[in-house]
Amino acid sequence: xxxxxxxxxxxxxxxxxxxxxxxxxxxTQWVFLLMASAAFYLLTGNGWLILYPAVASLTAxxxxxxxxxxxxxxxxxxxxxLSAALLIGALIVLKYINxxxxxxxxxxxxxxPSGDLLKGFHFLVPLGISFYTFSILGYVVDVYxxxxxxxxxxxxxxxxxxxxxxxxxxxxxxxxxDGEQFFVPHPFDYRQVTFGLQRMxxxxxxxxxxxxxMNLVVNTVYDNYMQYPGIYIWIATVxxxxxxxTNFSGSMDIVLGMSQTFGIRLPENFETPxxxxxxxxxxxxxxxxxxxxxKEYVFYPLLRTEAFGSLGKKLRKRFGKKRGKQLTTFLAMFxxxxxxxxxxxxxxxxxIGSGLLHWFxxxxxxxxxxxxxxxxxxxxxxxxxxxxDGFRILRTFxxxxxxxxxxxxxxxxxxxxxxxxxxxxxxxxxxxxGSLLALGLDAIEAVIAIVSLLILLTVSxxxxxxxxxxRIEKKKLPVRFLIWYALLFYTILLGHYGPDYSxxxxxxxxx
Numbered sequence: 149x150x151x152x153x154x155x156x157x158x159x160x161x162x163x164x165x166x167x168x169x170x171x172x173x174x175x176t177q178w179v180f181l182l183m184a185s186a187a188f189y190l191l192t193g194n195g196w197l198i199l200y201p202a203v204a205s206l207t208a209x210x211x212x213x214x215x216x217x218x219x220x221x222x223x224x225x226x227x228x229x230l231s232a233a234l235l236i237g238a239l240i241v242l243k244y245i246n247x248x249x250x251x252x253x254x255x256x257x258x259x260x261p262s263g264d265l266l267k268g269f270h271f272l273v274p275l276g277i278s279f280y281t282f283s284i285l286g287y288v289v290d291v292y293x294x295x296x297x298x299x300x301x302x303x304x305x306x307x308x309x310x311x312x313x314x315x316x317x318x319x320x321x322x323x324x325x326d327g328e329q330f331f332v333p334h335p336f337d338y339r340q341v342t343f344g345l346q347r348m349x350x351x352x353x354x355x356x357x358x359x360x361x362m363n364l365v366v367n368t369v370y371d372n373y374m375q376y377p378g379i380y381i382w383i384a385t386v387x388x389x390x391x392x393x394t395n396f397s398g399s400m401d402i403v404l405g406m407s408q409t410f411g412i413r414l415p416e417n418f419e420t421p422x423x424x425x426x427x428x429x430x431x432x433x434x435x436x437x438x439x440x441x442x443k444e445y446v447f448y449p450l451l452r453t454e455a456f457g458s459l460g461k462k463l464r465k466r467f468g469k470k471r472g473k474q475l476t477t478f479l480a481m482f483x484x485x486x487x488x489x490x491x492x493x494x495x496x497x498x499x500i501g502s503g504l505l506h507w508f509x510x511x512x513x514x515x516x517x518x519x520x521x522x523x524x525x526x527x528x529x530x531x532x533x534x535x536x537d538g539f540r541i542l543r544t545f546x547x548x549x550x551x552x553x554x555x556x557x558x559x560x561x562x563x564x565x566x567x568x569x570x571x572x573x574x575x576x577x578x579x580x581x582g583s584l585l586a587l588g589l590d591a592i593e594a595v596i597a598i599v600s601l602l603i604l605l606t607v608s609x610x611x612x613x614x615x616x617x618x619r620i621e622k623k624k625l626p627v628r629f630l631i632w633y634a635l636l637f638y639t640i641l642l643g644h645y646g647p648d649y650s651x652x653x654x655x656x657x658x659x
Contacts, residue, residue: 153316153402154355161188166341166409174333181330181410182307185315192275198310200238200274205302205309207234208284212291212298228292232285239281242273244494276315278491282441284309287323289445296324304331313406317399319417320437326414334411344408346617349636350607351401354394356643358604361597362391364588364644370556373566376587378573381566383584385549388556390601393422396435420608422548425540427509430548438488446487450480478511492555497563501554509547596642 152158165184172180189198211231215224287308290296299305308327321327369376369384376384397418407414417436424430431439450456456476464472482504489503524531550567557563578584585591610616620631 153399153406154352161191162406169334169410170336174335177334177410178304178307178331181311182303185307185310185312188312188315189275189310197274200242200277201280201310201315202306204235204238204281204284205306207231208288208309209299209302209305211288213300215292216298224292228288231288235281235285235288239277242277276317279318279320280309280315282438282445283314283321283323286320286441286445287327290322290324296327299323299327307331313403314414317396317403318435318437319400319403319415320441321414326412329412337411340411341409343617344405344410346632347405347408348402349405349632349639351398351403351405352643353600353635353639354398354401354604357639358597358600359391359395359398360644361589361593361600362387362394366391366556368588370558370566373557373562373569377569378575379570379578380575380587381553381570382549384587385553385556385570388552389422389545389549392552392555393418394604420611422545423541423608423612424544425537426513426544427506427547428513430544431506438491442484442488447480447484450483451476456480474514481510482507496560497554497557500560501551501563505551505554600642 165180169177169180186198189195189201208231211227214227218224287296287299291298299308308321308323308330311321311330314321365387366384369380370388373381400417404414404416415437419433419436421430421434424433456479459479460472460476462472463475466472467475485503485507486499487503488506489499489501492498492502521531524536529536553566553570554560554563557566585594589597607616610619620628623631
């Protein structure tokens with residue numbers, strides 16, 4: 149069974165799980181979900197990889213038992229450090245060892261033609277290792293800090309840590325907020341099940357109708373960027389922004405909708421991020437659970453360390469209270485964003501495009517904020533006017549797209565070359581001579597893509613005023629059926645499958 153939500157076999161698997169889930173006694177539902185999660189791992193190939201999330205859950209369980217069984221601070225700290233070392237160590241080794249092996253072989257090739265010093269060494273990375281590691285590690289830290297109750301049942305711990313809908317692409321869970329609902333009875337609720345299925349359909353629309361079409365344009369340009377300079381690069385980058393957004397947020401719609409059909413409410417991971425007015429707001433609305441996790445378990449703990457406390461005192465003494473505090477915060481933010489970049493992958497293109505570039509944006513924005521304020525005052529510009537908000541949204545989208553160039557480019561040097569080609573060559577004529585229709589989408593496909601993006605934009609605007617599903621629920625029955633069946637058949641008929649198509653793998657599945 150393919151390890152993605154859009155495969156026919158997975159949908160059959162899910163349908164069977166959902167039916168059985170509501171036929172068995174409610175007190176055994178969590179046990180069945182644990183069995184379903186184990187079956188999912190075993191059926192998606194390389195079933196032995198289930199040992200990794202199982203061992204991670206066992207590590208957390210033992211650590212929490214030790215911490216709650218003693219008042220000795222040293223023993224509690226040791227249990228926390230050992231579990232964190234094992235969890236983070238496994239994440240680092242499994243996620244980045246292949247990158248290290250490839251680097252060694254590349255260097256070795258300079259001296260020997262074969263260059264395969266580590267030939268035959270390769271590690272298979274378990275599904276969703278970053279997501280389940282962060283969820284489990286956060287739980288251990290919360291227990292240590294006394295803000296979460298320890299789970300005394302190992303199998304319940306495993307059911308939480310290995311929950312199959314969220315293990316592929318998140319969201320990152322917090323046990324203190326999301327954990328207990330896994331183990332309470334969930335009687336069949338028609339409204340929750342239908343709402344969940346509706347959200348899943350919306351997720352399939354995003355991934356199959358929009359993301360797959362954007363992917364054709366992106367691949368054409370990014371895989372041959374020397375042949376497509378200038379405006380081609382920016383068009384492909386905007387397409388990639390929507391490809392990534394609809395792919396990732398669409399997967400979240402499917403995960404959250406699927407969970408809702410089980411009576412489980414998971415945290416939102418996106419909140420129309422392309423409507424953000426600055427980069428800080430953008431990251432509060434894009435991959436929300438990752439941002440929250442990084443702040444709670446990386447940023448704030450860094451600031452509370454003795455080293456940062458001592459550094460802060462020295463900087464305040466030398467530069468003044470306000471500036472010294474700001475510099476300390478900026479340094480902690482640098483480490484935070486470096487970590488975010490590394491989380492996305494062990495390459496400089498991720499460190500720059502998903503990490504340090506955004507740190508630069510945020511720091512620059514804070515430092516230049518007073519200057520912006522004075523400029524707007526002198527020019528008699530109302531900072532709350534709609535056109536100013538529109539300019540800020542477009543500016544933020546443009547800055548995010550520069551990061552996407554690094555994220556999608558083959559390497560960091562390629563990203564710099566693409567940015568240079570995009571700035572230095574002004575071939576605006578391709579917008580009008582039909583050249584864009586040779587990027588993977590013909591005229592009909594392009595129209596479908598544009599109409600679908602307009603549907604996405606309309607729904608996104610409506611979401612600013614509340615739940616769209618609840619508003620549709622208030623419509624008369626024929627209208628409700630017309631809307632949802634229209635979306636369903638639009639997705640089925642216009643979902644981009646293509647020759648030799650294997651259902652879309654979510655981009656973030658590898659993270």
